[in-house]
């Protein structure tokens with residue numbers, strides 16, 4: 024489809040999984056009611072809490088959360104990008120931070136495990152050690168859907184332009200970037216990074232975000248949708264809710280034709 028409506032859901036997920044899913048389902052209903060054919064949810068959508076809670080609430084994929092969201096995808100006949108959830112791998116000590124794309128039939132169309140884990144120590148800012156509880160994925164994923172080619176990534180991945188360039192070269196037209204970005208870094212980095220990824224790869228960016236105070240830091244929110252020219256086409260307020268915007272693949276291919284930077288690359292000169 025060349026033009027369609029997409030939506031990003033912004034929520035304040037906490038340690039009550041039932042309540043998190045109840046809210047998210049309401050926002051999916053709202054987004055579908057506003058005509059969205061592709062709906063994105065934020066990172067760690069079904070649970071955010073302390074490490075013990077992360078393990079207790081992690082799931083196999085498929086598992087209860089994905090099955091429940093699959094029913095919503097089927098009910099509304101939409102592509103539903105489930106943000107991410109903590110994924111259990113039997114026999115492994117750590118979890119994966121995993122995103123799942125569901126088809127309008129409610130089936131798993133693609134799955135991606137966060138590749139870059141948020142291990143940082145920022146002066147006067149957040150310190151986090153995601154690798155204490157999570158293992159990194161190692162596979163770049165571009166999902167082939169009847170709406171568009173959708174490149175998958177999660178939150179801190181946004182700071183690593185390499186994977187977005189590779190996804191664009193593999194055909195990605197939209198990057199879905201669910202996040203729980205910190206307020207401290209987000210106020211300066213979130214929007215510039217999202218716009219940069221859109222401009223340099225001439226792709227749409229849909230970035231559904233967490234809002235609210237999390238155990239380690241306040242989340243920045245400001246879910247964003249950016250077009251391939253770098254214009255912000257939708258932006259959340261500081262509250263939970265849904266934003267929508269039109270995705271226009273004709274615009275994307277016109278921009279790629281007029282400024283052919285994906286074709287004008289010089290990989291023969293790019294050496295570390």
Ligand SMILES: NC(=O)CC(=O)C(=O)O
Pocket residue numbers: 141178179182203204205208209
């Ligand atoms: N929370 C994250 O994974 C990333 C983030 O907040 C940042 O990169 O800054």
